[in-house]
Amino acid sequence: MSLPPGYSITGDTGNVCKLKKAVVRVKAVSSGWFGRITTAMKKFSYQQANTDHTLFIKHRAGKVTLLIIYVDDMIVIGDDTAKIEELQKCLAFEFEIKDLGSLKYFLGVKVTRSKHGLFLSQRKYVMDLLANTRMLDCKLADTIIVENHKLGVYVDQVLTNKERYQRLVRIFIYLSLTRLDIAYAVSVAIQFMHSPSDDHMAAVMRILSYLKSAPGRDRHSTSGYFTFVGGNLVTWCSKKQNVVSRSFAEFEYRWIAQGVCEIQWLRWLLAEIGFRPDAATKL
Known part of the structure; x- marks a missing residue:
């Protein structure tokens, strides 16, 4: 490695640099890793979603298998049990991975299953x-x-x-x-x-x-939007506007526009997965 500006050493003095921070270029490393996993998933005949580039999809005989990744943590889900097992074997052959079984924790979020569904x-x-x-x-x-x-x-x-x-x-x-x-x-x-x-x-x-x-409390905020798919809450947003509205009507229209964008994105995502909406979405 090169010495910082202002330092110069002549001869073999045995001096070293003491690192106070990691010098690995994290963005470059994560980008290279994602490129490799993307190449592998395409080799396994999975399509990269246009709505979310970290999502990979495979359809077969009316069934679907999905893999979503964040850096080196991933979730595999779907209704095609055979393809899920096949994907796990392909990943294990290509990379050194650890199967953690049924989803319980993911990036600090606990997932609990019940007869009513999933609780985050x-x-x-x-x-x-x-x-x-x-x-x-x-x-x-x-x-x-x-x-x-x-x-x-x-x-x-x-x-x-x-x-x-x-x-x-x-x-x-x-x-x-x-x-x-x-x-x-x-x-x-x-x-x-x-x-x-x-x-x-x-x-x-x-x-x-x-x-x-209240470490486990979860209440709804008063402004923003939230979206349901099949009766299940899937996305939500609540934040302060970045501009001052002239009236309450203008405030509402701004959030309606944000909600429309979210709905459109969800409809595209569902269509890519294989669940194309067959009717208009209520806003």
């Missing part, structure tokens, strides 16, 4: 977060954010640890996948990622206190 929860993710931030013994908060808060960027604000603030907010963004009740508070915290103050950090710590009061 990030309760363990919340408890691990509270333990890592030493907030397991914190005082509980009944509300997630102070009513009529005055959070903003002010000249005389006292700055806080920017790296810690950004890390916590990014965790909350991922947590809001199943915890829609924190979506608004997270959208407020995101606005101050560039210059967080002690007041902003206090608001973030309040989110942690709220999560401690």
Whole structure:
């Protein structure tokens, strides 16, 4: 490796560089790996979905097999048992993989099966977060954010640890996948990622206190949209608008437009999988 600018060593002095960060180019590595798995899946006669490039599909005799991947974690699902077993063998031959059996955890999300279907929860993710931030013994908060808060960027604000603030907010963004009740508070915290103050950090710590009061709670937010397929909730969104609406009607139309985009994407995705909608979708 090359020495950093400003350093020069002549002769064999035995000096080495002490690394404070990993020097692997993560984006390049993940891109190369995804290219390899894509080539392999196409060799196995799977088609890459146009609506989601991490999804691979195979149809046979009216049945379907699906594989979706995130970096090196993947889920295989479908109603073609023979093709699922065949895919597992092909992957094991091509790569060193570990079969974890029925889906229980995926990227911090717990999957529980019952007669009513699948239940997704990030309760363990919340408890691990509270333990890592030493907030397991914190005082509980009944509300997630102070009513009529005055959070903003002010000249005389006292700055806080920017790296810690950004890390916590990014965790909350991922947590809001199943915890829609924190979506608004997270959208407020995101606005101050560039210059967080002690007041902003206090608001973030309040989110942690709220999560401690109910680590498994899952309530619907009041604005945004959610979509159902066959009576099952499959996608949802709740966030603060990035522009100011002139009226409540304009606000509604903006979210209607967002909902239409989501519906259109879902209809394309279902058609690729093999379940082409045969009627209009209610909005």
